[in-house]
Amino acid sequence: MLAPKGSFPWQVLLNVDGGRAGGMVIDHKWILTAASNLMRGDNQILKSQVKVFVGDNNVRNLTQSTPLEVASLHIHPGYNNPNYLSYDNDIALIKLQKSLQFSSNIMRVCLPVKGAEYTIGRVGWVSGFGIRDDDIISKDLRFVRVPLVSQLTCRRSIDEERANRVIAPDLTDNMFCAGLPEGGKDACHGDGGSPYVLKYGEFTGLQGSTAGV
Incomplete structure (x- = not known):
């Protein structure tokens, strides 16, 4: 379904080496995404290959804006998936150069407490x-x-x-x-x-x- 304007303000659009991927805002300078987005086989891509866009639900509006500058990429040390068959520890962080200014269109998602469990079927x-x-x-x-x-x-x-x-x-x-x-x-x-x-x-x-x- 089409997301209403202003919904999912933590959603991030990533352009990674020309391909599309997703992420989410978890703090003023931090984006959470999948490690598989930032790896090509055994090699981590360069931070210059990652473009980060936030603050709108329309792709054209996002990509016509200036992408957020990436300071560093952090792949989970336990991620090892050269053949794209093992997605254990498939998690990574993107650190931004500048802090995000939170608003109704840009907001961090709440992280679960350690050991949180949820009811099956929810x-x-x-x-x-x-x-x-x-x-x-x-x-x-x-x-x-x-x-x-x-x-x-x-x-x-x-x-x-x-x-x-x-x-x-x-x-x-x-x-x-x-x-x-x-x-x-x-x-x-x-x-x-x-x-x-x-x-x-x-x-x-x-x-x-x-x-x-």
Whole structure:
């Protein structure tokens, strides 16, 4: 669904070496994304190859603005995925040169407390600027509501895919699953590193980021 203007103010559009990816604002100088966005095989890309855009839900408006200057890239030391089959520890930070000025259109997402757990079946939101369901890359921010799924259910689904000779990455204890049994609602190419958020009380907070999409 099309995200209303001003919604998901933590959403980040990344242009990484000419390709599209996602991220989220977690503090005045810090963007959280997927490590897989910033790696090419065994090699980390250069910070000059990363363009960061925030503050609007329209891609044209974002990319016509001046990208935020990147100070440094920080890949999780445990991430090792040269063949794009193991997304364990698929997390990275982008540090900005200058602090963001928070407003109604730019805001950090609330991070979960250490050890936070959520009820299976609870519905959250995935947002991103990736490919739409008609295989056209989106001009605007879109979102979809999907529920949390148990690790057991998710692993069974992966096993079924592998039984059909589909190559599927491993599910580890560092990951969680969200989706529908019938499929059809998910993150898409270009959404990798974007947030999956849940509402907790009066606040909307990060549960995790989409990876490997």
